[in-house]
Amino acid sequence: MNIIASDSSSYKSLASMLEGYDCPAILVSVDYRILAINQHYRDEFGEVPLQQNKRCFEVSHGYSVPCDEAGEDCPLSATLQSGRKERVLHIHQTPRGKEHVDVEMLPIHDEQGQLLFFVELLRSVSVASVQDSSQKLVGSSKAFNDMLEKITRVSHSDASVLLLGESGSGKELVAHALHQGSHRANNSMVTLECAGLTDSLFESELFGHVKGSFTGAHSNRVGLVELANGGTLFLDEIGDVPLSMQVKLLRLIETGAFRPVGSSSVKNTNFRLVCATHKNLAQMVKTGEFRQDLYYRINVFPIHVPSLRERQDDLVLLTNTLLKRISKRKEYHLTDSAMQVLKQYNFPGNIRELSNILNRATLLTDTNLIEQNTIQACLEIDRELDPLAETAFAPQSFNVTHSGEDKEWMDLKTAEKRYLSELMAFYQDDKEQVAKIAGISLRSLYRKLE
Incomplete structure (x- = not known):
């Protein structure tokens, strides 16, 4: 079977074939051109001007080169090499913004085994988001x-x-x-x-x-x-x-x-x-x-499940998401210098620790803008209470000045008791909220309070 770009009847028959799939599907040539799309694709991702010979990486990612030349896995290239169907996870441009999409590429051959084109199946990943989300x-x-x-x-x-x-x-x-x-x-x-x-x-x-x-x-x-x-x-x-x-x-x-x-x-x-x-x-x-x-x-x-240190590129997105989860009524933002402080920290407690730091920051700031000194103060609390936090700063860490006077240090158990006591007082004995902010389970909170 040969595909002739100018043959409109071929496009109609190919498009009809795609309607048999229960998910968005496109027909792609070996040189990345989108030849046909189905109705599921139109409903979820919008129309594609087929007469313009758009290529899949241009439409899905806004790239000017194939995915594997832009630093991502390319299912079409992988299928060409393996000769069988391939599957990858991509971040696609959609009418709703960037979204995670599970992509499956199926090679179509003729009777002689010659590769004619590809069918690309796209399934949105509903459990994750590339943008701020309170539920995913x-x-x-x-x-x-x-x-x-x-x-x-x-x-x-x-x-x-x-x-x-x-x-x-x-x-x-x-x-x-x-x-x-x-x-x-x-x-x-x-x-x-x-x-x-x-x-x-x-x-x-x-x-x-x-x-x-x-x-x-x-x-x-x-x-x-x-x-x-x-x-x-x-x-x-x-x-x-x-x-x-x-x-x-x-x-x-x-x-x-x-x-x-x-x-x-x-x-x-x-x-x-x-x-x-x-x-x-x-x-x-x-x-x-x-x-x-x-x-x-x-x-x-x-x-x-990667640590926060393994996904530093997600720090800004995670910070914005956590701030929205922490405060639904007031919108908080970090200054650029405050974000730089977080970027220099290694987070031994991972996302839970980041959440705790941001919770403290919202309590310590008087406006909706969280400054660098506020984040530094929150990290100082960790350094005093958690021995792991003492080594959690990158070598180029920010400087914190200390007074020359002697400081009285308390033991870890007493510090933890005081911390939980202050949280309980602030949240009027709302144990569920205190457990959430402290980053522990409700059962663990009850044990610590006893």
Whole structure:
């Protein structure tokens, strides 16, 4: 089959073929020219003037050269090299601004195996944004896009996912994105924070219990695995699950069957498992702290969640997004010099620490403009309270002057108590808000307050 640019009837037949796809689709020649588009494409991305022989990289990205010459992966080039379909994640120009799009390129050959053209399928990634968003993952750096590509690939399956990354890097948000992008999105996502749970508490939380099964069990309680039926079960900090409980968790994953504490009845559940940890589980397997069989059950599809240091290009976008999440009524902005201070900081606490710093800054500033000295003051608090923060500044860090007088230092526990006490007083004992600002779970806050 030959494609003749001037043959309008050929365009109509090719366009009709594209209508068979349930997503935006375009027909592309081997020299990147867009030959036809379907109605889904028009609805989502707008019209393309086909008579102008526009090339795909011009329309989708505004580039003057192919994607691989502009520093991005090019699915067309990859397909030419491999001879089979290829898939990449791109950031496309759309009528709504820049958006993440999952691109699949299908080569079309004739009977002799000669490559005729490509069908490019484009699916918008709804769980992430390149712009400020209060509900989605945000980012556009290479590290972020690499992670997002893995999320889009695995979301529609039921494969168990293991999220690996430092504390505060946003693993729980990634878990929510996996759930929202799955066919289970209309059902519940249930979270269990495994850190700090005893054997009995872990078992009761996970499987539930019947009235009278232990001291304090005054009524029946439905377990989280039952609440997650049809949805997603997210086990945060899976590396902290007691060793004695790991065999019961393994049996649950393998069979979907469980028994509430104190009950003789076996129940069944069906959930998609997502786990997260900042620990080296492979090393824990070697030292006998984590079961090898459980490790291989949960590590079907690992995803590295990058630290904030790995995605410095996202710092401005993340800062603007977090400021909007922190204050919905008042719009805050950082001066250029204040942003430069943040750019020189290494963020050992990652996005959670950035959120804490910005929360403090909004409280310390008297206007909607956050100045350099305000950010410096917020970072000084971290240096006093967190020993890790002392080494968190880049060598070219800003200078902070100290008076020559002696300073009385308090121990870390006392400093933490004072910090939480001041937050509780400021927010009138609103524990949920205090936990959010402190960057800890509500359960952890209760333990610290006790």
